Amino acid sequence: MTEFTYAASGVDIDAGERAVTLMKAAVEKTNRPEVVGGLGGFAGLFALDTAKYRRPLLASSTDGVGTKIALARMLDRHDTVGIDLVAMVVDDLVACGAEPLFLQDYVACGKVVPERIAAIVTGIAAGCTQAGAALVGGETAEHGDLMDADEYDLAATAVGVVEADAVLGPERVRDGDAVIAMASSGLHSNGYSLVRRVVAAAGLDLNATPVGLDRPLGEELLEPTRIYARDCLALVSEFGVDAVHAYAHITGGGLAGNTARVVPGGLAAVLDRGTWQLPAVVRLLEEHGVPREESERAFNCGVGMIAAVSADVADAVVDLLSAAGIPSWVAGQVGRRTDDAAPAAHLVGTYR
16 A cells, blocks of 8 residues: 655655744744743743733734745845835834734745745844844745745734824824835835836846946845834834824835825825935836836835824934934925815925
């Protein structure tokens, strides 16, 4: 009788265990005092200290990296997409004012290559460290019948906490608020289906340095997403929710589309393109066929996070962010909407 094994069927348990061993030290560095136990349990445990809060609300967010992973595979570079994964979820959490507490990841792959899985999860751990969140567990699933050997996909869920009377959002935004732009580190993790189509159609060499860039195109495109969570929380701690009213994480849908999500009815946010430079990588993609209107919908165009704050603290907010290493500037303001049919946020002027 023919004998069948799990490994011969495409699932290598030993490789999975080796991957866990390789990533263990990096994961343990993300621990917060509230983490109970360690890797290896069936569930991650986190002891929320409810005595610290008057009326705590738990916030959760789930997301993935998307097709930026395809570029990581093309370049055989897997140590930064984990940072992208963390950024996508924790910076959504902080948009409502929540402090990220812990995160769990899910890695699906065609074949477990321990070193590659360890590189991915080490990146996730690095992102968690930047965000101040604990990586309390996850899952690596080997799906040889569904995916090619070198294929993988990532997802994560993060949980945070915010006081009920400190939730940020459009309800706090006021006429006259300043709109603060925080610089992105690159394209972050959105628009990569379009990016890859342009790269392929134009025959661009990922290992070459195009005119206007100071490093190879592949490195530019794989630049990990900036994580703003701690700095956004620091602004709230410094100025309070009476001054810091809302954050908008600039992801799919672009700058205007995401800013509109935090603008209440009757108001509009106007952002002046003339206050910053369009990134060289976006100009490159436009030179190879992406219309400006499309690039402003698909890419962040140099702004990864927006804050709506009281005008009287705008300069101090910019100073605090800049001191923390996040280039920031006053990009516009919130005012009365003169036309109810007009968008809640739009861009004016010309990029520098």
